[in-house]
Amino acid sequence: MTAPRASYGERLQQVVGERGPLAVGIDPHPGVLAAWGLADDVAGLEACARGMVEALAGEVAVFKPQSAFYEAHGAAGVAVLERVLADITAAGALSLLDVKRGDIGSTMDAYARAYLTDGSPLAADAVTLSPYLGFGSLDGAVRLAAERGRGVYVLALTSNPEGPQLQHARTTDGRLVGQLVVDEAAARNPGPGLGHVGVVVGATIGSTGVDFRHLNGSILAPGIGAQGGTAADLAAVFGPAAPLVLPTTSREVMGAGPDPEALRDAARTTLAAMRAVLSVG
Numbered sequence: 488m489t490a491p492r493a494s495y496g497e498r499l500q501q502v503v504g505e506r507g508p509l510a511v512g513i514d515p516h517p518g519v520l521a522a523w524g525l526a527d528d529v530a531g532l533e534a535c536a537r538g539m540v541e542a543l544a545g546e547v548a549v550f551k552p553q554s555a556f557y558e559a560h561g562a563a564g565v566a567v568l569e570r571v572l573a574d575i576t577a578a579g580a581l582s583l584l585d586v587k588r589g590d591i592g593s594t595m596d597a598y599a600r601a602y603l604t605d606g607s608p609l610a611a612d613a614v615t616l617s618p619y620l621g622f623g624s625l626d627g628a629v630r631l632a633a634e635r636g637r638g639v640y641v642l643a644l645t646s647n648p649e650g651p652q653l654q655h656a657r658t659t660d661g662r663l664v665g666q667l668v669v670d671e672a673a674a675r676n677p678g679p680g681l682g683h684v685g686v687v688v689g690a691t692i693g694s695t696g697v698d699f700r701h702l703n704g705s706i707l708a709p710g711i712g713a714q715g716g717t718a719a720d721l722a723a724v725f726g727p728a729a730p731l732v733l734p735t736t737s738r739e740v741m742g743a744g745p746d747p748e749a750l751r752d753a754a755r756t757t758l759a760a761m762r763a764v765l766s767v768g
């Protein structure tokens with residue numbers, strides 16, 4: 488019988504403590520495939536995505552494959568994603584599948600079985616979820632993740648310029664919608680220890696006054712590099728919440744490929760910049 492898995496919060500803290508606070512995205516854009524000298528087909532997708540894990544195995548704490556780039560190649564692309572997830576586990580890193588699911592509770596339960604259940608071909612250590620159908624609609628996935636030592640990251644203040652239209656709207660009690668998402672996540676992370684419900688907050692969002700003091704969960708921060716966000720932005724956006732921040736970047740590192748040494752250099756340079764501003768591990 489296998490021992491029960493430790494909680495997501497514990498596993499994240501351990502691997503970030505060993506390897507540093509950085510998630511590298513595996514987003515095989517057609518443009519990246521072309522730059523790597525690969526065809527925009529399933530073989531190119533597989534060479535690029537699995538090449539990323541092979542080059543960075545043992546170095547990177549978390550890999551974040553973006554499901555869209557695999558789904559774009561149909562069932563064969565999704566099969567590549569399954570192999571990439573297995574490679575990430577074999578590399579001793581955590582997999583964070585960026586799939587942004589959100590639906591009514593009964594359908595969410597099926598998504599949870601797909602992404603958070605042991606033995607499912609698409610199971611990941613954590614997934615991204617969208618709260619647009621109401622935070623409570625995600626509770627089946629939130630519970631399953633806790634039972635299985637996995638995590639979820641709920642979209643709060645996304646890195647794209649269109650996000651504020653919804654996320655800066657005010658609730659009836661005057662909070663930003665983004666703050667409500669952070670507060671709902673906090674309510675599901677009672678402690679002790681870092682909880683399994685994280686939030687997504689872009690490095691690009693500027694000053695919002697959102698209060699992360701009670702979150703007790705990981706903050707996934709995309710938007711660094713290609714979207715214009717910088718390490719300095721992380722310090723400005725997150726302030727005292729910096730120890731909770733898991734910065735993530737995809738094109739910034741992938742653009743250095745396909746040479747494995749160049750990929751490692753890019754990941755190390757990015758990580759050093761993150762460490763300098765986050766003052767952790």
Ligand SMILES: O=c1ccn([C@@H]2O[C@H](COP(=O)(O)O)[C@@H](O)[C@H]2O)c(=O)[nH]1
Nearest residue numbers: 553645646689709710713714736737738
């Ligand atoms: O608010 C969000 C949420 C998710 N993403 C995803 O992160 C990567 C960013 O890629 P870069 O190449 O580093 O720009 C991508 O998969 C997005 O879908 C985000 O950017 N913003």
